[in-house]
Amino acid sequence: MSAVDKAALREAICHAGHRAFQAGLVAANDGNISVRCGDGHYLITPSGVSKGDLTPDMILEIDGAGMPVDGKGKPSVETKMHLGIYETQPDLNAVVHTHAPHCVLLSTMETMLTAPLTADAVVLLGNVPVLPYAQLGTQALADGVAQASADYNAALLQNHGAVTWGRTLQEAWFAMEALEQYCRQLYMQRLLGNPGRLMTRAEADGLVAVRKGRGVTRGGDHMPPEA
Ligand SMILES: [Zn+2]
Structure with missing residues (x-):
């Protein structure tokens, strides 16, 4: 991948970071975003920086072991989590992680999101697992996420946040926006104390x-999975 393409990817990461901050999906220095460059290297957000303040020169280029090859600063604390997805899923080229507030809330209440509430939830996400609590930055967290990335388009991290991935950064980013929206709707349903109508299995x-027509192989064959 040429230097020009990497410059465009750096800009795209900053754009996604700014959107995440403006949408309230990240706070302080939480969240991280990465893309696969295609030459064995990856671009990833630095540790300790607000996603609202990202500029292209802050984005780090790292190798497959997570070692910086270009840029200043320290790669994200969740670099292992990003690399675990890329190593195990060759078709995935972008990963987005946030501490989106409604995702965090739902991560403490559910073990799997399967309610067919809206078309966006079914088409952009499908079933979404909640991964049992693992401390941030650990191999246990990275391993759990890598495993989930084989079968799903997103995962909630218990008492922590959310992670989405895709073939492109836009796909991963749209999944994150859709996931927070979905969790917000599920949360509001709970507040109302009325489960409301869900789609039928056929719908x-x-x-x-x-979803499958778009070439997305993950997310499950049915939502809800049981009849
Ligand atoms: Zn996090």
Whole structure:
């Protein structure tokens, strides 16, 4: 991948970071974003920086072991988590992690999100697992996420946040926005104390077919998974 392409990817990461900050999906220095460059290297956000303040020169280029090859500063504390996805899923090229507030709330209440509440939830996400608590920055967290990335488009990290991935940065980013929206809707449903109407299995299956038609292989064959 040429230097020009990497410059464009740096800009795209900053754009996603700014959107995440403006949407309230990250606070302080939480969250991280990365992309696969295609030459064995990756671009990833630095540790300790607000995603609202990202500039292209802050983005680090790292090798497959997580060692910086270009840029100043320290790579994200969750670099292992990003690399675990890239190592195990060759078709995935971007990863987004945030501490989006409604995602965090739902991570403490559920073990798997399966309610076919909206078309966006079914098409952009599918079923979303909640991974049991693991301390930030650990290999245990990275391993759990890598495993989930084989079958799903997103995961909630218990008492921590959310992570999404995709073939492109836009796909990963859209999944994050859709996931926070979905969790917010589920949370509001709970506040109202009324489960409301969910789609029928047949209605949801029609939307699963739309997801598969886009070439997305993850997310499950049915939502909800059981009949
Ligand atoms: Zn985090």
